[in-house]
Amino acid sequence: MVLLGIENTDTLEDIEWLSGKISQMRIFNDEQGLMNLSLKDVNGSLLLVSQFTLHASTKKGNRPSFIQAARPEQAIPLYESMVRQLEKDLGQPISTGIFGADMQVELINDGPVTIIIDSKNRI
Secondary structure, three states: OEEEOOEOOOOHHHHHHHHHHHHHOEEEEOOOOOEEEEOOOOOOOOEEEEOHHHHOEOOOOOOOEOOOEOOHHHHHHHHHHHHHHHHHHHOOOOEEOOOOOOOOOOOOOOOOOOOOOOOOOOO
16 A cells, blocks of 8 residues: 655656656565565555645644645646556556545555655655
8 A cells, every 4th residue: 555645846757756666666575585576576456545644744733734735736637647657667557545535444564564755855
């Protein structure tokens, strides 16, 4: 499962870079139990869910600010571009959530691995 937060400065370049990173990141175990295989290597499936709350700022006060999150008119086309790019990079269709919907999603975390990837922090 990928929770995708799109911020107001994101571009198609960010989408392309992020999709490449997601599809090629070696996070699955090989025969020796080492994280050496990518989602593409294991022919894995992917669920992409838009999650603007990832850009919550909690610096001031007790109410989170979402000012960095992209507005729907910018975020929806980028989300749709991300779907197409991931399908291209993985060579197969992916599953998606419904943009802006109040969804109930269950996640079983098989292992202690959660990775944050920020296209603005590439170095």
